[in-house]
Amino acid sequence: MLKQFNLKFKDDAVRIEFWIATGFIVAAVFISILDLVHQNQLSAETLMPVLFSYLVTFTIYLLFCFYMAPAFESESKPPLQGFLFLLVFLALGYLVGIINIYFTALLALKLLYIYFNRNRQNNDGALHSEATLLTASWILITVGLLYLSTPLMMRFYMLFVVPVAISLYLYAVHVLLPTLKSRNRNILFYFLHMFLFILLSCIAVFLISLSFNGTNRVLIRPMVNAVMIINTGGENNIQVLVILNFFTQLFIVTPLALGTYRRRNMKNQEEIKMLKTELGQSDANLNFLKSQINPHFLFNALNTLYGTALQEQAARTGEGIQKLGEMMRFMLEENIKDTITLSRDIEYLKNYILLQKLRSATSSSIAIETDIEEYQGPLIITPMLLIPFVENAFKHGISLQNPSHIKVALQVEGSTVYFDVHNSIHSRPDNDPEKERGGIGLENVKQRLNLLYPNRHELVMRENAREFFVHLSIQLAVNH
Structure with a gap:
């Protein structure tokens, strides 16, 4: 977690927001201290809770700004270990009065900003994104109840039944239903699991309600006079709350979670079907091209050109023809397979880079570095997963007029x-014939990775005004 916690400002807007928020918190600390002095209550016993409250508030804000926000904006799977715990801690701090109610509302607004500013191309953080939206909305609604003439029972319902509903919904959509699907269990198992959790939630609501029975309990203590007092008002009200919780979880949360999961799963299936169709068309085009070319004639012609280049002592030209022949053999014979050996894919990658080096060898301002491990092991990989990133680098990273580098x-x-x-x-200039050539495209590769290597890869792509970075780690299978 500390590795991801990076105190760097992306832009002036983040810098300004940070200093404004810091100024508000510092000002609130001084106001609270002055208020204690005015009431002649300043002591270590009264000062320490105030300082602790604002320290917790500022720490949560820092985590939101420099840990959570960058992760949500990332194109890869966000490193959000412990983030759900952070949301729970915020909610508990709000309920027990550790965090000032108005600063809690501001933190909830910050959560909404992070949610709506997230990278929507990243589907790996769906649980965290949805938890963020629901938690922030719940906080703002309950804060709003302070300024409305709502019955205390409704406040209690919003404060405790609704969080249980949110937790159960997130668990059902992101954990329970995917697990049951992977195990090929029918829908009956889902309802049985949910019914069990609903009974457990009713027990929890009953125990909480019982602790507030017959007494006025100050649940939230903000800095100024905005206090939420909870009193369940007797056993009859407790029974009503438990019944409301039961019907909420059974008739709202359970079908809502199932419907949401099915809609999302259907959308994912449509995307996979579309991707398979596109890949099928590409395979058909490749097979058609292969059928139009006589491989023996093609490679005999390339061998003739290679021999001629050597006779004329054009070593670089001969090497280029040789590598081109190896690449074309790969495209015609191996690229149509579902998987190939990693060593063969690496060989194709090296040949492509060597040809590009020959192309740019006359320019001293172009630096091309490679650190590609020699590998002859049993791992297999889907072809054409690595090369698009290198093609993209040479397409956008090389200029004959300006210093360029590729590694x-x-x-x-x-x-x-x-x-x-x-x-x-x-x-690229407008008259460049390769300006509009997109090749396979990085978006296509991202889709193929999600389809063929789910939960077995991590793809990070970052870009600034002058440089582009790609990091891909992928777990491969062994060829048996």
Whole structure:
């Protein structure tokens, strides 16, 4: 977690927001101290809770700004270990009065800003995104209840039954239903699991209600006079709350979670079907191209050109023809397979980079570095997963007029491949014939990775005004 906690400002807006929020918290501390002095209550016993409250508030704000927000904006799976605990801690701090109610509302607004400013291309953080939205909405609604003439029973319902409903909904959508699907269990198992959790939630609500029975309990203590007092008002009211919880979880949360999961799953299936259709069309086009080319004639012609280049002592030209022949053999014979050996894919990658080096060898302002491990092991990989990132680097990272650099690195540790591409960025002129050539495209590769290697890869792509970075780690299978 500390590795991800980076106190760097992305832009002036974040810097300004940070200093404004810091100023408000510091001002609130001084106001609270002056209020204690005015009431002649300033002592270690009264000062320490105040300082602790604002220290907790400021710490949560820092975590939101420099840990949570960057993770939500990332294109890869966000490193949000402990984030759900942070949301629970915020909610508990709000309820027991550790965090000032108005600062809690501001933190909830910050959560909403992070949610709506998230990277919508990243589907790996769906649980965290949805938990963020629901938690922030719940806090703002309950804070609003302070300024409305609502019955105390409704306040109690919103404060305790609704959080239980949110927790049960998130568990059903993101944990229970995916688990049951992976185990090929029918819908009956879902309802049985949910009924059990509903009974447990009723017990929890009953115990909480019992602790507030027959007494006025100050649940939230803000800095000024805005106090929420909870009193369940007797056993009859407790029974009503438990019944309301039961019907809420059974008739609202259970079908809502099931419907949400089914809609999302249907959408994912449609995307997978579309991707398979696109890949099928690509395979059909490749097979058609292969049928139009006589491979023996093609490779005999390339061998003739290679021999001619050597006779004329054009070593670089001969090497380029040789590598081109190897690449075309790969495209015609192996690229149509579902999987190939990793060593063969690495060989194709090296040949492509070598041809590009020959192309740019006359320019001293172009630096191309490679650190590609020699590998001859049994791992297999889907073809054309690595090369699009290198193609993209040469397409956008090379300029004959300006200094350019490309670095490609590949290491294998166990069954995991670590692949990094780092290149400069140059816009191509309008008359460049490759300006509109997109190749396979990075979006297509991202979709293929999600389809073929779910939960077995991590893809990070970052870009600034002058450079583009790609990091891909992927767990491969062994060829048996």
